[in-house]
Amino acid sequence: MITLAIDIGGTKFTMAMFDGERMVERESRITDREAGPEWMLDQIASIAGGWQALRRIDRCGIGFGGPVEFDRQQVALSTHVGGWSDFDLPRRLEKPLGLLPIMDNDANVGALGEALYGAGRGYRPLLYMTLSTGIGGGIITNGDSIYRGADSYAGEIGHLTIRPDGPECLCGSRGCFERMCCGLWLERDYGRPAEELLRDAAFVQRYVVDLALGLKAAIMLLNPARIIIGGGISKAGDALFIPLRAELRRQITAWSRARIDVVPAALVDDSVLYGALALAAGGNG
Secondary structure: OEEEEEEEOOOEEEEEEEEOOEEEEEEEEEOOOOOHHHHHHHHHHHHHHHHHOOOOOOEEEEEEOOOEEOOOOEEOOOOOOOOOOOEOHHHHHHHHHOOOOEEEEHHHHHHHHHHHHOOOOOOOOEEEEEEOOOEEEEEEEEOOEEOOOOOOOOOOHHHOEOOOOOOEOOOOOEOEHHHHHOHHHHHHHHOOOHHHHOOOHHHHHHHHHHHHHHHHHHHHHHOOOEEEEEOHHHHHOHHHHHHHHHHHHHHOOOOOOOOOOEEEOOOHHHHHHHHHHHHHOOOOO
16 A cells, blocks of 8 residues: 655655555655745645656645644644645645545644654553644544544644743734744744754753743643654754753642653654554544
């Protein structure tokens, strides 16, 4: 069975082709934020067309970097790239791909990938957080069951308010978790990319205070067996995770015995791709 997996993010998009569970093709390109959905459709069709010349694609899964109404299979919006509101992405790709894809938001799909193929194997319930251009969350309750909530908006931890008097977020609120901690705003606020900032130990000590505030809310609400952090910022490794765990231990309510098991994504840049593989195969909760 040949599966096409697509990961659409605010900074880049990545596509892969799987033969069974083996990745046989992979390509990543920078997202043109100004070009909108039509540009993305053309890019996907071009890459997939080249691969289809070699192998027939049987199914396709998509992780999209923004809220998705799963039951309707529509993009709700992207807070980072314009033109995606109420966009019927699977049906727009049906003709060029020759099949109807299945789609969910990238954090849900990344959670599924890590749950089945990565650092989440054997850990339920599981919280996956993508910490990159923006912040999103995905929850796996049992097996391969994604918890989406009543309206597909469960896991949107990026817009928890952690600093009520903080700066304005793109969503219009103030002091959101995403506004304080994501890569987009770190670079805008400090004039340097997150990768560079996280090499400064003094900056990390300040940064993990806000990062832990958001994660504490998730721990106290969900009591997950494990939290997995993916996305570009997670690549800082021990320089981030050691002080983060220490700060979480400091912040977590003294009487709580909730575990603090926070690890980087094992699949690194491919969590969403492996999740899209599982989504296409029917692992959609």
